[in-house]
Amino acid sequence: MTAPPPAPVRDPAWPLSRSAIGLWTTQGVISTVVYVLALAAFFVFVPGDAGTPVTLVRWLGPVLVVVHGALAIGVRPRLRYRVHRWEVTDEAVFTLTGWLTRTWTLVPISRIQTVDVTRGVLQGLFGLSTVLVLTASSQGTVRMPHLETDVARRVADDLARRAELVRDEAT
Amino acid sequence: MIDPAPQPGERTSPRVLLVHTITFRQARALAPVVLGIGAARGLGDGPAALVALVVGITVLSLLAAAVSWWRFSYAVGDRAVVVTRGLLTRSVRTVPLDRVRGVEVEAPLLHRVFGLVRVRIDAAAGSSVTGTEELLVDGVPRAEGDRLRAVLLTRRARPAAGEPEPEHDAAQDDPTEPVEEEIARFDNRWLLYAPLVGGYLAVPLAAVGALTRLADELPERFVPDVEGPDVVDGPVVAIAVVAAVLVLVLGSVIGAAVVNWRFRLVRRGGSLIAVRGLVTRRHTELEIDRIRGYTVSEGLGMRLVGAARASALVTGLGDAARRGQLFPLGPRAQAWSLGERIVEAPGPLRAHPPAARRRAVVRSVVPGSVVLLAGAVLTATLGWWGVLVAGIVLTVLGVPLGLGLYAALGHAAGPHSLAVRSGWLLRSHTVLQRRAVIGWQVRQSPFQRRAGLATVVACVGAGSGGYAAVDLAADEAAGFVTTASGRWAGTLHPSS
Numbered sequence: 001m002t003a004p005p006p007a008p009v010r011d012p013a014w015p016l017s018r019s020a021i022g023l024w025t026t027q028g029v030i031s032t033v034v035y036v037l038a039l040a041a042f043f044v045f046v047p048g049d050a051g052t053p054v055t056l057v058r059w060l061g062p063v064l065v066v067v068h069g070a071l072a073i074g075v076r077p078r079l080r081y082r083v084h085r086w087e088v089t090d091e092a093v094f095t096l097t098g099w100l101t102r103t104w105t106l107v108p109i110s111r112i113q114t115v116d117v118t119r120g121v122l123q124g125l126f127g128l129s130t131v132l133v134l135t136a137s138s139q140g141t142v143r144m145p146h147l148e149t150d151v152a153r154r155v156a157d158d159l160a161r162r163a164e165l166v167r168d169e170a171t
Numbered sequence: 172m173i174d175p176a177p178q179p180g181e182r183t184s185p186r187v188l189l190v191h192t193i194t195f196r197q198a199r200a201l202a203p204v205v206l207g208i209g210a211a212r213g214l215g216d217g218p219a220a221l222v223a224l225v226v227g228i229t230v231l232s233l234l235a236a237a238v239s240w241w242r243f244s245y246a247v248g249d250r251a252v253v254v255t256r257g258l259l260t261r262s263v264r265t266v267p268l269d270r271v272r273g274v275e276v277e278a279p280l281l282h283r284v285f286g287l288v289r290v291r292i293d294a295a296a297g298s299s300v301t302g303t304e305e306l307l308v309d310g311v312p313r314a315e316g317d318r319l320r321a322v323l324l325t326r327r328a329r330p331a332a333g334e335p336e337p338e339h340d341a342a343q344d345d346p347t348e349p350v351e352e353e354i355a356r357f358d359n360r361w362l363l364y365a366p367l368v369g370g371y372l373a374v375p376l377a378a379v380g381a382l383t384r385l386a387d388e389l390p391e392r393f394v395p396d397v398e399g400p401d402v403v404d405g406p407v408v409a410i411a412v413v414a415a416v417l418v419l420v421l422g423s424v425i426g427a428a429v430v431n432w433r434f435r436l437v438r439r440g441g442s443l444i445a446v447r448g449l450v451t452r453r454h455t456e457l458e459i460d461r462i463r464g465y466t467v468s469e470g471l472g473m474r475l476v477g478a479a480r481a482s483a484l485v486t487g488l489g490d491a492a493r494r495g496q497l498f499p500l501g502p503r504a505q506a507w508s509l510g511e512r513i514v515e516a517p518g519p520l521r522a523h524p525p526a527a528r529r530r531a532v533v534r535s536v537v538p539g540s541v542v543l544l545a546g547a548v549l550t551a552t553l554g555w556w557g558v559l560v561a562g563i564v565l566t567v568l569g570v571p572l573g574l575g576l577y578a579a580l581g582h583a584a585g586p587h588s589l590a591v592r593s594g595w596l597l598r599s600h601t602v603l604q605r606r607a608v609i610g611w612q613v614r615q616s617p618f619q620r621r622a623g624l625a626t627v628v629a630c631v632g633a634g635s636g637g638y639a640a641v642d643l644a645a646d647e648a649a650g651f652v653t654t655a656s657g658r659w660a661g662t663l664h665p666s667s
Contacts, residue, residue, distance in 0.1 A: 008625040008645035009613050009652075009663040091659040100617050106652075107610035107630075108659040136486065136632025140610035 009104050012087035012094045019126040020084070020146035021077045026122060028072030035065045086144045088155060093133055093142050105142050111135050112163040115156045119149065131156050180244025180255055186285045187310025191236035192229065193281060245308050247322055252292065254306050266294040266306060272461065272487040274320045275494065276454040278313070283452065288316035292323060293487070324442065324456060354443070355509055357434035361501045365427035366420045367472030368480075368500060369597070375422020431499045436509075443483070445496065455494050461486045463607035463633045464588070465497065465510045468599040479506035483513065484603070484634035495634075514602050517585025520592060526622040527580060527642035532573030539565030582627075582640035584654035589629065591640040601638045607631045611652050611660060615645070627651060 039061045046054055079099045086095045092108045116132040123129060129152035133142040147155065243256040251267045273293040282288055292306040311319065365371040432449035443457045464484045473479060481498040497513075498506050510516075543562030549555040575595040583590045589608070592600040610630035619625055625648045628639045643651060652660045 006646075006665060008615060008643075008648035008665075010649075010665045089662050092662050094662055102615050102620075104613040104663070105610065106612075106660065106663055110659075111609040135609045135630065137609050137630040137636045139612065139628060139637030140630030140632075142610070 012085040012096050014085060014087055016081060016084050016146050017128060017148045019128055021081050023122060023126045023128060023146060024077035024080055025073055028077065031072055032065065032069040035068060039065055088159065093159065095142055095144055097143065107133060107135055107140055107142050109159065109162050110166045112159060115160045117152050117156045133159065180246040180253065182244055183240060183308060183310040184287055184312050185240065186287055188233065188236045188240055190281045190285055190287065190310060192233045247319065252306065252323065264306065268323065270294045271323050274323050274456055276316045276320055277451055279451040286313055287311065288313050290316050290319050320456065352438045353435065354438055355436040355498055355505065357431055362424050362427050364473065364476060364478040364500050365423040367476060367478065369470055371423040371427045372419060374426030375419050378422060427500060434499055436497060457483055457485055462513055463631060464601060464603035465513050466599050466601045467506050467510055468597055470597050477503045479503040481506040481510050484631065486633040510602060514588050514604050516602055517583045517588045517590050520581030520583045520590060523580045523642050524644040526624055528577040530622055530624060530642055531577040532570055535573035535576060536566055536569035539569045580641055582643065582651060584651050589655040591638050593641050603629060603631060603638065605655065607633065608656055613648055
């Protein structure tokens, strides 16, 4: 139990775009700022001598926000980038996501129902898009987040075309 | 896909007006308004006001029912079924016949009085992920309902061959109907299992709940002034407990009887047909070609007496938990032999590694030990020892719970199918056809990684969408997936 045991299945080959780190960091900064503002509002509007719970929040709140900030800005983006991988093989779409709990998802191209490309506002700033591969199963959805937009579009087109060619019943 | 010129639609039977008037189906929405107005203006005291109110609501209800009957029509074309309705905004829904996934004919009590049935048509919607939609044709004569079902289900597959006559109640079996094979029939002795099944136990509880609510709302003067027993002594408590147990047992048996009365599962051509119900008679048809597997579930109480329940996993079936039922309640062996006819089992289950047992025990002991810890702190600071005792009890109970959870775990993969089992309170054992799996997911939390375990989920376009083999040995995960799914899953192998 000392050396990290090997992964249960192999990892997909390709990493995400490096801009994903920037995007996740930005998201971390935004959420931290929101928490700081909420906490500041609490300090300003709630009188400090209103009982034990308030004192508790006054002490715990800043600690939690600092921990969250350190994790969300300093640790999580890099860890996520190290974990996240994706690959499209001849037969299947294969992804690995998560940062603490890891999830490998494998869907054969013949069972793909629809392929969506979505781009949020923040993603747009970093030139990234998400490819969503849907199947008949609610749990069999493959998300390939934060690919470069032109890569995402190419992958989506290619998958949709190949799915059309090899589709069987798809359920 | 749409018929060029939809034929003039057919109406439902006018008798449905009576049914809907009696049940206030359409007027139900108006009732609060009327009551509100009544309350605001103050009802006269006399019975005349009450009568006026009742007559008014009935007339309103009749009107509403008449309007929706008048504006509703349905037509079954060669390629699509069209339902038109709506007073001001007309809505026309066209469902291509090849999208029809199932047809259910049900006959609630009032409908039966008037010789009517309700037909539910399940359709797969476009390409959305979970989408199924439903067309409801409410209130056609029984024969017409059966004709609709037959037409909808046969026209899709083969040219309309005669009309299978699904009349089970009377002995008027048509000699030309396709061969029917009875697969299961409910034995009334199985009702005795009902008190051990959670779902049926809930029936009397719900009834008691409704009664107390009713009693609360009764005006004070109607409540009989019963002198409650002042002394809480042994015999009274004992009698109350015995009475409560009796009510529970009887209620659950009655509940099970009402739902499953004369349950019958038959196979006719390419379909499985389930008929059941005492008050509302349901007639559900499942296409065998769309069945992807089955689940046999055994609750804690059911395991004690060897009872089980089986349901089919069908693609594109809405409300699958109820409609997919193949075997509502009965002996274990029967449930299994039924399942075996649908999907060949992949062989005996393999147990999960000892690390999975450790993890199961640890996970079920943790909540108890948190309480224990809190209890220790409280005992030390405030002298409350109650929490400490509760914590000790919970922690100790966690051990058998964890062992039970571990004992339920298992998985197997064969050439045609795969199986997973889990759950302690409700143990469910799912067997899936090989073609059912449309994707795999492997999950590993940091704790699982340390223990060398992983959870493997088979994604399926039927039932709950995914079936998990929890806490497999991590190095067995890839092997399990490839045995179950063949070549395309080989991508996952660590060596490749």
